[in-house]
Amino acid sequence: MPRRRICITGGLLLLLALVLGPAAGAADLARRTAQLVEKNDVEGLRALGPAVMPELARLYETGNEDRRVAIAGIFYQLGLRSKDAERVLLRDARTANPSLRIGVQYALGRVSDDPKVIDTLVDILQHDGNPLFRDKAACALAYDQVHLTEVQKVRLYEGLIDSLSSPTPQIQVVSIQALSILTGQSKGFRRSDPPEKRRKSIEAWKQWLAEYRANL
Amino acid sequence: MARRIPRQPVTTALALGLLLAAATAFGAGAGSAPPVLIRYSFDDGLTATGPDTFTVFRNAKGSVQLSTAFHVSGYRSLEIRDVAGDGNFPELQGFFPERRDGRLALHFALLVTNPRQKLNAALAGPGWFFLGKDGIALWFTVEKGVLRHVSDSIPKRLLEVKPFTWYGIDVDYDLARGRYDLRVTEEGNAKPVVSLKNQPNASAQPGAAVNVFSFIGDLEDRSNVVYYVDDFVLASGDGDAERRPFVAPGRRKFFVDLFAEQASLFRRLKQPGSPTSCPAVLDLTEAGLSHQDVSELRAGNQLDLLGKLLDPGGRGAGVGASAPPKLLAVGTWKAGCVLLEDGKAGEALKAFDAAARQNPAAGVFDLSRALALIALKRWEDLDDLLFTLHARWQNDSRYALISALAGAQRGDLGEARSWLTPAAAEALRKAPALARLAGGDWSEEVFAAVRAGAPEEWKRWRALSLASEQRFHLAMFEGWPAEARDYAIRMAQALKAAGAPAGGWLERAGDAAFARRDLDEARQLYGQAKLGGAGETAILLKLADVHFLLGDLAAEKALREAFYGSLDP
Numbered sequence: 001m002p003r004r005r006i007c008i009t010g011g012l013l014l015l016l017a018l019v020l021g022p023a024a025g026a027a028d029l030a031r032r033t034a035q036l037v038e039k040n041d042v043e044g045l046r047a048l049g050p051a052v053m054p055e056l057a058r059l060y061e062t063g064n065e066d067r068r069v070a071i072a073g074i075f076y077q078l079g080l081r082s083k084d085a086e087r088v089l090l091r092d093a094r095t096a097n098p099s100l101r102i103g104v105q106y107a108l109g110r111v112s113d114d115p116k117v118i119d120t121l122v123d124i125l126q127h128d129g130n131p132l133f134r135d136k137a138a139c140a141l142a143y144d145q146v147h148l149t150e151v152q153k154v155r156l157y158e159g160l161i162d163s164l165s166s167p168t169p170q171i172q173v174v175s176i177q178a179l180s181i182l183t184g185q186s187k188g189f190r191r192s193d194p195p196e197k198r199r200k201s202i203e204a205w206k207q208w209l210a211e212y213r214a215n216l
Numbered sequence: 217m218a219r220r221i222p223r224q225p226v227t228t229a230l231a232l233g234l235l236l237a238a239a240t241a242f243g244a245g246a247g248s249a250p251p252v253l254i255r256y257s258f259d260d261g262l263t264a265t266g267p268d269t270f271t272v273f274r275n276a277k278g279s280v281q282l283s284t285a286f287h288v289s290g291y292r293s294l295e296i297r298d299v300a301g302d303g304n305f306p307e308l309q310g311f312f313p314e315r316r317d318g319r320l321a322l323h324f325a326l327l328v329t330n331p332r333q334k335l336n337a338a339l340a341g342p343g344w345f346f347l348g349k350d351g352i353a354l355w356f357t358v359e360k361g362v363l364r365h366v367s368d369s370i371p372k373r374l375l376e377v378k379p380f381t382w383y384g385i386d387v388d389y390d391l392a393r394g395r396y397d398l399r400v401t402e403e404g405n406a407k408p409v410v411s412l413k414n415q416p417n418a419s420a421q422p423g424a425a426v427n428v429f430s431f432i433g434d435l436e437d438r439s440n441v442v443y444y445v446d447d448f449v450l451a452s453g454d455g456d457a458e459r460r461p462f463v464a465p466g467r468r469k470f471f472v473d474l475f476a477e478q479a480s481l482f483r484r485l486k487q488p489g490s491p492t493s494c495p496a497v498l499d500l501t502e503a504g505l506s507h508q509d510v511s512e513l514r515a516g517n518q519l520d521l522l523g524k525l526l527d528p529g530g531r532g533a534g535v536g537a538s539a540p541p542k543l544l545a546v547g548t549w550k551a552g553c554v555l556l557e558d559g560k561a562g563e564a565l566k567a568f569d570a571a572a573r574q575n576p577a578a579g580v581f582d583l584s585r586a587l588a589l590i591a592l593k594r595w596e597d598l599d600d601l602l603f604t605l606h607a608r609w610q611n612d613s614r615y616a617l618i619s620a621l622a623g624a625q626r627g628d629l630g631e632a633r634s635w636l637t638p639a640a641a642e643a644l645r646k647a648p649a650l651a652r653l654a655g656g657d658w659s660e661e662v663f664a665a666v667r668a669g670a671p672e673e674w675k676r677w678r679a680l681s682l683a684s685e686q687r688f689h690l691a692m693f694e695g696w697p698a699e700a701r702d703y704a705i706r707m708a709q710a711l712k713a714a715g716a717p718a719g720g721w722l723e724r725a726g727d728a729a730f731a732r733r734d735l736d737e738a739r740q741l742y743g744q745a746k747l748g749g750a751g752e753t754a755i756l757l758k759l760a761d762v763h764f765l766l767g768d769l770a771a772e773k774a775l776r777e778a779f780y781g782s783l784d785p
Contacts, residue, residue: 150371183369184347184419208368215372 030055040070042077053082053111060088065097072103079110081147086112093120101133105140113147115155122159131170138174142181151216154209157182161205164189164198172198179205280306282499285757286444288325288382292498293446296335298433300440307432312450314342314427315391322354322387325446331377333441334359334434338418339389339450341425350425352418354387354396358443365398368416374400375409379773382446383409394422472731475692478613482693485617486624492561492591494553494584495614496528503549504578509542518543525550545574549581556584561591579608586618590625598622599682606658611754620693623686632687634680636706644714651716653681654707688724692731701728705741708748719748723755730762738762 029048033055036044045052060071072092075085089111092104105124108117124137138160145156160182163175169191176189187208189201283295298305322339335358343350347369355366363383364371377383382403389396394417400410417424429450433439484490497503500510503526513519518540524533525546531554535547552567565588572581582605589598602619609615634640635654644651649665658681667674684707691700704725708718726741739762746755760775 180348182347184349184351185369185421208370211368212370215370 034059037071037074042074045074046078050080053080054084057082057084057088065100068092069099069103072100072107075107076110079146081113082111086114086117090116090120098132102136105136106144109140109144110146113152118155118159125175126163126166126171134171135174138178142178154213157209157212161202161209164202164205280308283444286327288446293444295442295444296431296433297442298439300438302437305433305435305437307430309428309430311428314425316423316425317392318452320389320391321451322389323384324448325382325384327380327382327444328358328377329379329442331358331361331379334439335441335443336434337431339426339429341427345430347419349421353424353426354389355418356385366418368420391426392423394420394424472727474613475616478617479693479695482617482620485621491557491559492587493557494587495580497526497580502578502580503546504575505542512540513543522546542575545571545578548574549584552584556588561588564588565592583614583618590622593625595626599678602682603658603678616689619686620689623690631680632683635684636710641710641713644710644716650677651711651714653677655711655717656720692728697728697731701725704728717749719745719750722748723750726758735762735766
């Protein structure tokens, strides 16, 4: 009987170790991540590998706005794709907090290649009431869509070319700037030109997009 | 549209690495535009570490280096090897005088080992490697098996790239109009596989300036590409300057072709009274120079002098006594080369001996000593030297030339048949070390065993070994590959009968069969050589050449993959 008791006790201990082992590992990752976020240690976070992204998303979700701004900046610098990060950032894509909004707009393209990101940024560019947010959406579209394939870029170009027809002058200006950054050309589009000349340029952009599509 | 995070040119990350001369092109600063801005075939021995038109960035784990594995012309091409996830990329970058108008003709040959991996080749201006005015003008990429050019800001599909196939890319670029004609030729295909006219440049910018070209893997650090560039030419198409025609498709140069080139030199050198010249330096390490040495010479503005000393057609230049010791050694060697050409072999030998003492690592000094000893007919000294050179140079066509010259000058190669006599067969059976010697293993260990086993006869065995090698090379260089093949096969049979490794001679027999373009037999012999213990790498690549000529591209691919790794996921 004593021998059997030892066996049962040993089995229970093994079971506990199996159950608690991963939990202990996850707890350690959470603790390490929180410490590194506190120190804004991006390279330390990068060293933890892709597993750090869900944990960062959890910290983002549970943090206050200042913490969220900081973590959005970390997402930007890490540049790792993550559905969790995309999900939590998209929730704040319309926040009224300017620092958080801009941080989120910049970070989205660095964590995701989902069409929702392009659609969100193009919608902000075309319809947001705040010109600062529109400008920063164009910035993000020009510089930060780092995971897009040539095929996925069609949606991006489409949104920017469509924005050239906006009745709002600022939207036209930032849209052609974004297109110029991405393609190195403007196809003669200038906000100061008469509407007919602008219309011809937009037509040239549409033809260009058709050719772009045809080469995919 | 101000940004909070500054955007830096990607090249700021490239400040490290071996920075070599980025010399401007021939004739820069002359009154009229030179017809050729840059021409490089990677065969003059200076690219790897010397004064040339390129800057080479060997960042992280990637590399940019000369390679004899593949080449369209000459002996070598440039190999660019990127490594994914190492945080950087290797780059070949060259500058030339800025051009904003007129025409440019660009040609280069490209061979990719795995077309799925990404590479980029571009010509750009002072705006650097970005799309835009004075930025990238011409841009080619290979990715996911497809060659594209970026025209009008659109990556446009050109063709599906075959692995291990040379493509010739020719661009006739009108800078003022910002448009170009493009032709791509494929190895083994007489007609161009791409022929396009009047294409907008990378971002459709007329009048954009250009002054730099670049070959890299990828910027995203996801590429494991290994590719080769050869015969790079950038020429002005202006005015009276002759417009370069589109070149014919590049043809793979087979290893036996290298020996054929040396055979042509052999026929000239063996003529009585023909001046002997030193072997060409194909790699600066052959002159005993390391990357560090070259960097120091560059810092001391002495690369031009080195270039003159290594120029095979030049008569050298004075090297001051204060020059670095290794440059002094090259100067001493070059003085010996001039003496050798002038028929003063005795004085040349003294110079080579002195140079070898100054820098014993310079293998080409020893090859030159061998040539002087042949001219002086000092056969015993030559035998001593060839035995020490064999391990390092036995697969080099320059060594084969020396071996053949020695055989031709001595004229006593009938002795080489002594290996095939019953008495020799008996000796081979009794003494394994002797059999290994006859099979081509001239290591110190084997030679010591032969000397210990036959104190009275070791010199004869050594002479026999040299004679057999010289007989083979002489037959090959004289244009008698059938005789070379027969002799090699008989040697292999004798070794097999003695239970000794015969791989080396079977490989030679395969070489001779290949030279005769008896491809089926070459294939069989190489296969047997591999089983018989010949060097596997050399055999794989030779077999790949055979299968290429036989039209069995699948087998060729499999063999090359055995050497370079699989191309399949």
